[in-house]
Structures are given as structure tokens and as C-alpha cells.
Amino acid sequence: MRSPKPHATTHLPEPGEPAPAVHRAASLAEEVYDAIFARLMALKIPPGARITVDNLVRELAVSQTPIREALGRLEGEGLVVKTHLVGYSAAPQITRRRFEELYELRLLLEPEMAGRAAARMTDAALAELTAAAGVMSRSGGIDERARYSQFARQDAVFHDQILGVAGNEMVRETLAHQHTHFHIFRLMFHARVTEEALDEHEAILAAFAARDADAARRAMRLHIERSRDRLLPAFEQ
Amino acid sequence: MRSPKPHATTHLPEPGEPAPAVHRAASLAEEVYDAIFARLMALKIPPGARITVDNLVRELAVSQTPIREALGRLEGEGLVVKTHLVGYSAAPQITRRRFEELYELRLLLEPEMAGRAAARMTDAALAELTAAAGVMSRSGGIDERARYSQFARQDAVFHDQILGVAGNEMVRETLAHQHTHFHIFRLMFHARVTEEALDEHEAILAAFAARDADAARRAMRLHIERSRDRLLPAFEQ
DNA sequence: CAATACGATTTCCTATAGGATTTCATATAG
DNA sequence: CTATATGAAATCCTATAGGAAATCGTATTG
Numbered sequence A, B: 001m002r003s004p005k006p007h008a009t010t011h012l013p014e015p016g017e018p019a020p021a022v023h024r025a026a027s028l029a030e031e032v033y034d035a036i037f038a039r040l041m042a043l044k045i046p047p048g049a050r051i052t053v054d055n056l057v058r059e060l061a062v063s064q065t066p067i068r069e070a071l072g073r074l075e076g077e078g079l080v081v082k083t084h085l086v087g088y089s090a091a092p093q094i095t096r097r098r099f100e101e102l103y104e105l106r107l108l109l110e111p112e113m114a115g116r117a118a119a120r121m122t123d124a125a126l127a128e129l130t131a132a133a134g135v136m137s138r139s140g141g142i143d144e145r146a147r148y149s150q151f152a153r154q155d156a157v158f159h160d161q162i163l164g165v166a167g168n169e170m171v172r173e174t175l176a177h178q179h180t181h182f183h184i185f186r187l188m189f190h191a192r193v194t195e196e197a198l199d200e201h202e203a204i205l206a207a208f209a210a211r212d213a214d215a216a217r218r219a220m221r222l223h224i225e226r227s228r229d230r231l232l233p234a235f236e237q
Numbered sequence C: 001c002a003a004t005a006c007g008a009t010t011t012c013c014t015a016t017a018g019g020a021t022t023t024c025a026t027a028t029a030g
Numbered sequence D: 001c002t003a004t005a006t007g008a009a010a011t012c013c014t015a016t017a018g019g020a021a022a023t024c025g026t027a028t029t030g
Helices: A028-041 A053-060 A064-076 A096-120 A123-135 A144-166 A169-188 A195-209 A213-235 B028-041 B053-060 B064-076 B096-120 B123-135 B144-166 B169-188 B195-209 B213-235
Strands: A080-083 A087-090 B080-083 B087-090
Touching: A028 A053, A028 A064, A028 A169, A053 A064, A064 A080, A064 B064, A096 A144, A096 A169, A096 A195, A096 A213, A096 B096, A096 B169, A123 A144, A123 A195, A144 A169, A144 A195, A169 A213, A169 B096, A169 B169, A195 A213, B028 B053, B028 B064, B028 B169, B053 B064, B064 B080, B096 B144, B096 B169, B096 B195, B096 B213, B123 B144, B123 B195, B144 B169, B144 B195, B169 B213, B195 B213
Parallel strands: none
Antiparallel strands: A080 A087, B080 B087
8 A cells, every 4th residue: 555645745855955835836857857967067976977767766756757757858968878778877078079169169159149249238238247257256265166166157157148148049058058068077177267267258348348249259259269278288187 | 860879770560560579779768769750850740739648658559658758858859848737749830030040050150161171071072962962853753742851851961961071060960959940840831942952052062072161151151041031931921 | 697616638657566688796617 | 727608686678557636628506
């Protein structure tokens, strides 16, 4: 005689984040997806590591069905790979070749998008962008790793907001998608937060403030090229 | 487009046909994925239509588990959307806005890629490209719809092969992914196969034959712009 | 006619049992 | 000692049966 739990009151354990009082109408599969996604982004599941369904059943206190569904979705997004009769595992670390391809893609898209953003920039959007850039405080104090993790997140928000102003949602989604893969790489080889990156962001903001599309394009191109050169040594070791 | 995996040589049992006793190299979930993907691409499941798990259970003669897994993967790729306690449905038809964004994206990427392809072109690759373009025969005879369906497929192969020569796999995957969505749109409003498109392909080939990167860029840009203008009237009705 | 109540349908999720395959340790033959 | 074969454990994968929640249509009542 089994006594299944009522669905409406089941919540997945989200460490650090309190569950909302009102239950959002999200399926269990969706919550499982978020839980696994968070574990991947936090490197709690490192690249290439096995992901067994049984472990997740125990860890998340859900049956196999929503877990399989969530893993299928993660597979469709390329964050997880499946081998028949072996199981799921986190996607492998990005290769140098793929790293360079990503920066080629960014250089083809982001400078142009920055130019359009400058042409369409509003005062409200500029204020938001400045705020996002401002959060990346130069002040030390926190430990290096936590600080870089915060910088990586804020840098992503900054670039994403620019793409939002530029107005092409498809480009925005494409780069956001690639960024989720890239994020893991950045955290693995967490480079120091350089003052240069912050200077480059300010140069982009200055071009936006002047509504200078051409300067925005140049500043963005320079920023991405330098970002690439800063991270490239990670492959040399 | 699905990730490259060793492909199964076996198929799902046709209705009435018993399942083979020998073990299949590919998981059932993978075969189910292919089956649903094919139904979406062939418009057998039109955009927005409901996709119930039970129907697929009956139609494909497998249990719910692999079907849920496959639907999850399709959801991750954006070809299918899920609503809690309502179920799955095929992704809605592309909007005009999204159509224009796609062509912006293509114009930012494909001309540049065509230029690189021209610089890296080999005789073997050129022969393959010419063959792919040649399959799109100008001869009539077949009925209009089947002919356009064939053209759409071959056009996709042509562009994809160019991206392969250009050498950036990430760009190639990105555009292939977007193309699966776009393909459905093209079939819904199957425009006539114009002789123009074939002429444009030949112009691109000529630039490749001359290893002229600049001409390839121009020809590709013109081809995409004209393709956009040919399809745009579909939104006017 | 309008509003509510109720049942049927659909869908999500769970549970359990068992078959198939890989991996790894152990034993045996050369 | 090395290489191959055998067997056990772990894991994945499938099938089936059914409970809980939401939606929809219909019928009843004011």
C-alpha cells in the first residue's frame, strides 16, 4: 500500500534559495531541469562527469520520469550527452578549436549589434547598462574566486543587455546559448579579473552615451579580441 | 539539427509489425526522436498542433518513457513546447519578426563564411558543391510541391557544405539549428522554385571556382537578400 | 437565460518488476 | 607472467498499472 505525495506541495531542495510561498505552476521536470542546470553551472557536476539517474532520484526525491525528461532537454541543448547503455554525462570541456570558433562568431555578431544598440539607445536603457557595469566593483576584499564568479555573471548580463537593445532576439538567444557552455570554461580556468576588462566596458558605455554607432562597434570589437587574448593562455598549460 | 551520433540501421516497427528480437544499437528514445522529427519536418504534425504521449505510444508501439525523453530533447531544441498539465505541442509557426531576424543573422554570417570558403576551397570540395547544386535540376515534370520540397532540402545542403568548407563548426551548427525551424515555414508557404535561385547558386560557384573571396561574399549576400525578398510576401496575406 | 455542480477526459507523475549490456574482478590455460 | 574466459554487480532501459490534478463539456438549478 503506497502513499504518494501530493504533487502540489512537493518542492525540490534548492540550497540557498527559499522556495516561494505560492507554488508556481511548473512541472516537476522543469524544476529538475533547473536543479541540474544549476549544478552544471556551479561546477558541482564537472565537465565529463557521469550523471546517473538513480543518484538524482535520491538527491532530488523525485521519480525517474521527470528526471529523464529533464535530461533529454539538457541533451537537446547540448549541455549533457547520452551514450546508449552507458548513461548521461556532463558535456566535455570546450576545446581550443571551439573556443576560437566562439570568438569568431562573437566578432562577427557583437560589434555590429553594439553599433545598432548605440543607434537605438535610450536614456533608460543606458542607465540600466551603466548600473550593470557598475556592479562589477573594482574594490577587492572578497576572495578571488568568488569575485571572478560574480564578474563572469555580470559580464554576461552586460553583453546580453546590449543585445537586447540592439533588437535581434534570435542573435541574443544564440549567443546566450553558447554562453552557457562557455561559462563553465571560464570558471574552470578562472582568470584574474583584470582592470582592463572594466576599462573596456567603460569605453563601450562612453560610445553608447554619445550615440556613436561606429565607436561602439570599434570598442566592442576591441573588447572581445582582448577578452579572447586574456583567456587563450588557459589552453597553453 | 541533431548532434552527430552513430546512426541506427534499424527502424521502429511499422504498425502491425512485431519488434525484432535482436538488440538495437541505438536507444529507443533516439529512434522515437527521429520519428517525431520526421513527422514535424514533413508537416505531418503542423505547427501548433498538439502532440499527445498516448497517441505516440499507439503509433510507435513503445512505452511512455522513451517518448517523454525524446520530447524533452525536442523541447530543448525548441521544436516542441510543453505546457504544464496541458501537454506537448509542435512549436508555433515563425513570425515575420523572427523571419527578419533570421535573415539579419544569415547576412552577418554567411557572406563572410562564403569568403573564407573561397579562400580555402579545394578541387574536391568544389566538385561536391557543384554536384549538390546540380541535383537541383531545372527540368520540370514532377509536381510542384514535391519539386519545391526537394529544392528546399538541396538548398540547405548547399549552404551547409559551404559552411563546412569555411571551417567554423559552431557557426555551421547554429545555422543548421535555425534552419530546422525555417524549413517548416518554407514548406507551409511553398513558394515556386524560381530560376533566379539557381542562377544565384551558380554565381556563388563561379566565385568559388575562381577562388575569389570578395566575389563569393558579394554573391552570397545578394543570394540571401533575394531569398528573403522572395519569401517575404508570404506574410502579406 | 445565467451560474454553478458534476463527471469524463487528459495529462503528469509514481512505483515496481524485469531484461539487456557494460565493467571489473577472478580464475584458468598457455 | 600474460592473455583469455567466466561470472557478479551496477546501471541503463523498457513495460505496465494506476493515483492525483486540471480542463472541458454537459446538465441541473435559481
